[in-house]
Amino acid sequence: MSTIAAFYGGKSILITGATGFLGKVLMEKLFRTSPDLKVIYILVRPKAGQTLQQRVFQILDSKLFEKVKEVCPNVHEKIRAIYADLNQNDFAISKEDMQELLSCTNIIFHCAATVRFDDTLRHAVQLNVTATRQLLLMASQMPKLEAFIHISTAYSNCNLKHIDEVIYPCPVEPKKIIDSLEWLDDAIIDEITPKLIRDWPNIYTYTKALGEMVVQQESRNLNIAIIRPSIVGATWQEPFPGWVDNINGPNGIIIATGKGFLRAIKATPMAVADVIPVDTVVNLMLAVGWYTAVHRPKSTLVYHITSGNMNPCNWHKMGVQVLATFEKIPFERPFRRPNANFTSNSFTSQYWNAVSHRAPAIIYDCYLRLTGRKPRMTKLMNRLLRTVSMLEYFINRSWEWSTYNTEMLMSELSPEDQRVFNFDVRQLNWLEYIENYVLGVKKYLLKEDMAGIPKAKQRLKRSCTPYSTL
Numbered sequence: 001m002s003t004i005a006a007f008y009g010g011k012s013i014l015i016t017g018a019t020g021f022l023g024k025v026l027m028e029k030l031f032r033t034s035p036d037l038k039v040i041y042i043l044v045r046p047k048a049g050q051t052l053q054q055r056v057f058q059i060l061d062s063k064l065f066e067k068v069k070e071v072c073p074n075v076h077e078k079i080r081a082i083y084a085d086l087n088q089n090d091f092a093i094s095k096e097d098m099q100e101l102l103s104c105t106n107i108i109f110h111c112a113a114t115v116r117f118d119d120t121l122r123h124a125v126q127l128n129v130t131a132t133r134q135l136l137l138m139a140s141q142m143p144k145l146e147a148f149i150h151i152s153t154a155y156s157n158c159n160l161k162h163i164d165e166v167i168y169p170c171p172v173e174p175k176k177i178i179d180s181l182e183w184l185d186d187a188i189i190d191e192i193t194p195k196l197i198r199d200w201p202n203i204y205t206y207t208k209a210l211g212e213m214v215v216q217q218e219s220r221n222l223n224i225a226i227i228r229p230s231i232v233g234a235t236w237q238e239p240f241p242g243w244v245d246n247i248n249g250p251n252g253i254i255i256a257t258g259k260g261f262l263r264a265i266k267a268t269p270m271a272v273a274d275v276i277p278v279d280t281v282v283n284l285m286l287a288v289g290w291y292t293a294v295h296r297p298k299s300t301l302v303y304h305i306t307s308g309n310m311n312p313c314n315w316h317k318m319g320v321q322v323l324a325t326f327e328k329i330p331f332e333r334p335f336r337r338p339n340a341n342f343t344s345n346s347f348t349s350q351y352w353n354a355v356s357h358r359a360p361a362i363i364y365d366c367y368l369r370l371t372g373r374k375p376r377m378t379k380l381m382n383r384l385l386r387t388v389s390m391l392e393y394f395i396n397r398s399w400e401w402s403t404y405n406t407e408m409l410m411s412e413l414s415p416e417d418q419r420v421f422n423f424d425v426r427q428l429n430w431l432e433y434i435e436n437y438v439l440g441v442k443k444y445l446l447k448e449d450m451a452g453i454p455k456a457k458q459r460l461k462r463s464c465t466p467y468s469t470l
């Protein structure tokens with residue numbers, strides 16, 4: 001019997017960000033391995049015209065939760081969706097709900113965040129810093145709370161080259177930033193943002209660093225741990241390989257390449273591609289939740305969950321395998337035949353952007369105009385190139401993350417727990433993982449039918465010039 005699975009039995013667990021990529025996989029694993037847990041509270045806001053209940057039903061009815069329904073048929077009764085907006089005071093939670101959360105919660109997993117690189121400082125601080133502070137305040141009023149697990153990112157200190165499992169101080173106190181944002185107007189905030197974020201590449205990583213400082217400052221006597229994953233990718237093994245559901249990080253790039261839009265990218269081929277499967281991250285989160293509650297370490301432990309130091313892959317290897325997979329499993333209706341080059345400097349990158357990206361888009365828009373349709377390719381291409389430029393920082397550098405705490409935890413687990421909650425990334429076969437990843441993007445993101453593969457392959461064989469039925 002798994003000690004960790006047994007630990008979550010009978011527990012009331014609060015998850016923020018449960019409707020996000022990581023949150024869904026966390027809920028799935030919890031229900032599948034500890035179906036006797038008492039309840040999972042999730043803080044949800046209505047979105048895109050859907051009520052809370054509709055959002056929960058959509059998640060539970062998805063393919064991701066198919067196995068859960070077999071082992072935990074009453075899963076609907078064990079999720080309690082609580083109306084909450086983390087941008088509001090007290091999260092806009094009703095008094096009754098707040099009372100229930102305060103008196104019943106045993107474990108908190110704080111996953112909610114804005115992960116947009118270009119968010120405004122005001123909004124990113126509100127969500128990634130102030131909301132974390134507010135949640136810690138709530139946690140301090142929970143008599144039954146055993147552990148508070150905060151999800152950060154391995155890139156919160158990406159202005160350093162070697163990163164230890166410690167909380168690094170930020171140049172400006174989070175409290176000072178929170179206070180000044182209350183009275184500064186948006187124009188001034190925009191002006192001072194570059195000065196504040198200094199050598200951080202974007203507002204996201206900077207506010208995640210501030211969030212960690214807040215955790216340290218407001219920890220009181222709580223049992224807290226911080227988890228820092230690197231680039232979170234599709235599932236490796238559980239509940240099945242290749243599951244992915246948003247266009248963040250590598251996912252959007254894989255789509256853009258497979259559809260033939262993106263043909264060159266400014267990347268350092270030998271730089272480490274520090275991708276980590278989402279199920280590996282979730283396994284570590286659950287192990288950390290157990291360890292923090294049961295062993296109660298004296299200080300806040302930080303855990304890195306990265307792949308580079310244990311089982312490194314680089315962008316060249318990743319790119320080659322992605323392209324090889326497109327040959328076997330092409331995406332439907334590509335704009336051009338998928339092909340890609342890594343460029344090494346800004347000049348060649350600008351050249352390829354003009355020749356390989358902008359020119360075909362302009363030509364295609366002319367064709368659309370001539371055939372009486374609305375041009376849209378140039379706009380789409382500009383948006384794609386903007387996105388790629390924001391990711392460039394991360395694909396042209398390598399970092400070293402120490403993983404002492406993560407390795408220590410691995411050694412503390414029983415053989416059964418090491419199997420059920422496996423976060424040993426040394427066992428990952430990159431070629432197999434990448435192939436499943438691309439297949440997952442096709443199936444779960446693009447929702448393309450696998451039966452169409454032979455036809456797509458035939459079209460691919462015939463194609464050499466731009467064509468599209470978009």
Ligand SMILES: CCCCCCCCCCCCCCCCCCCCCCCCCCCC(=O)SCCNC(=O)CCNC(=O)[C@H](O)C(C)(C)COP(=O)(O)OP(=O)(O)OC[C@H]1O[C@@H](n2cnc3c(N)ncnc32)[C@H](O)[C@@H]1OP(=O)(O)O
Nearest residue numbers: 115116117153246247248249250253319320322340387394
């Ligand atoms: C020698 C041979 C070698 C071979 C060479 C081969 C080389 C070629 C490569 C080919 C293979 C590629 C292999 C993989 C390479 C991958 C490289 C990628 C690296 C990734 C690095 C990531 C680093 C991350 C570091 C930090 C990690 C973290 O901690 S956090 C998570 C990461 N966060 C993000 O990724 C967020 C980034 N995104 C953004 O910030 C914004 O989205 C944006 C600024 C980039 C874009 O904003 P914009 O306003 O333009 O668009 P937006 O409005 O957001 O959306 C546009 C449309 O898309 C829809 N959308 C948006 N989000 C989602 C979503 N999550 N799911 C589904 N759909 C979404 C949105 O609704 C919009 O649609 P419309 O409304 O219909 O227009």
Ligand SMILES: NC(=O)C1=CN([C@@H]2O[C@H](COP(=O)(O)OP(=O)(O)OC[C@H]3O[C@@H](n4cnc5c(N)ncnc54)[C@H](OP(=O)(O)O)[C@@H]3O)[C@@H](O)[C@H]2O)C=CC1
Nearest residue numbers: 017018019020021022085086087111112113153229231232
């Ligand atoms: N994905 C990655 O590559 C990495 C992620 N991380 C960290 O992991 C965590 C989860 O990321 P991920 O799952 O990818 O992100 P997603 O963007 O998929 O999910 C974000 C979650 O936060 C919720 N949220 C955002 N704003 C609010 C709000 N105002 N009120 C209530 N809920 C809100 C979202 O809810 P809604 O559905 O309503 O929008 C969603 O559930 C984050 O802390 C991130 O920093 C760290 C490293 C890498």
